[in-house]
Amino acid sequence: MKVVLLGSGNVATHIGRAIHNSPHTLVQVYNRSIENGEKLAQELHCEYIQDIEDLVKKADLYIISIKDDALEGFIEQMPVVNGIVVHTAGSKPMNILRKFPSHGILYPLQTFSKQRSLDFKNIPLCLEADSESSLSSLKGIAKDLSNSIEFVDSDKRLTLHIAAVIVCNFPNFLFTMADDFLDKHNLSFEILKPLIGETVDKVKESPPGTVQTGPARRGDKKTIEKHLKFLSENEKLGKLYRFVSNMIDEYYNHPDNS
């Protein structure tokens, strides 16, 4: 299949690399900003276009992977093409693409940073399409990119996106808060890494609800109060600690209020 990539951010970069390493052919990378677009096109050995009017009309698949809040405006400007047009956003419904006769979704459930290489084969790809024939074509390329293909409608995709924020973005922010806190006390985040690794290894084997540990799980209010007292100089972290501890305590120790 001939593929055009529209965008050159984190998600676009990783999808582009996966296609480049597949039997399919990238023919163009579009990006309004010349610097990122040209760099990615060069890496992927394909044409760079800055003007959407230069879009090739005969590709089989167009993957729009730009910022969520710019997506609808961009789709409006884009010329109508016959190939399948998909976007990669977790929280945008498929029907924003309805001006294209054949359209769908290719949503990779992963967190991407340009500088990190990832084995794309392990990334769940959530697919949706306007018709059986679009879905079948989309599946044809998706199965060459990943071993994990899911068929997910727009509502379920939104659900997955919310869950992804909760299990990825939120924990990473907790790591950041802990890093800052240790730094303030001249301790290194390094010492927490075995603990963080084990926290995740545990839930690969057991449902997370069954392996919860810690003072809030035990309903150990004395330890919680001690921690909060120590955090009294650190207003934000104290508020966060109290908020989450209360939720854990209610969940396990006062489920009737939940």
Add this chain to the structure above:
Amino acid sequence: MKVVLLGSGNVATHIGRAIHNSPHTLVQVYNRSIENGEKLAQELHCEYIQDIEDLVKKADLYIISIKDDALEGFIEQMPVVNGIVVHTAGSKPMNILRKFPSHGILYPLQTFSKQRSLDFKNIPLCLEADSESSLSSLKGIAKDLSNSIEFVDSDKRLTLHIAAVIVCNFPNFLFTMADDFLDKHNLSFEILKPLIGETVDKVKESPPGTVQTGPARRGDKKTIEKHLKFLSENEKLGKLYRFVSNMIDEYYNHPDNS
């Protein structure tokens, strides 16, 4: 060294196994509840005692590993011994052990479940002692249990314990909330596992603050509002989502208010 283990919970079990696999000798396991205590003593091939008066007086090291909120009461009952007496609690100061002529801390920075086996060698052991000679003996056994020994005073240990709650107990609770949420929508937590794995792999290489992604990081209020609307039927998760998203948004996009 001859070692006595007081307690048979998750932490005691893992420390006991590590000692059992080291050149040192476990001589007794004490536990008030016969069922857990006897089982652990059997596993570790040593004597079980239910009555603290039966405590052997000539061991070199006594490791008290019982619930934080029962610790002080237990120490009061315990006969004075000449060996080093340590506890394993993150949030209890060393001086609650001052009745023992030689005392200290052996705090493993890890989350423990009985049913999971762990390579104890990778677990950071935080040590503290009342004197150079106690510390040196404690270090003598600790280095046979783990490759990662840290000397940490009571204040720093409390700091580490708080950080451990934030990077382990809190993320695990977020996983639980996501699991429940997906379950309610007939989706499986399984699909999130590659994402969770990558979230943690990322921070092994990069400071967490530099790899934050997601709607709140981007200041993408439209997506946040969409997620909150979807969560309106789920009051607790909605509150949690709003609370953490606001913190991330402030941290990255309005740092002056932070």
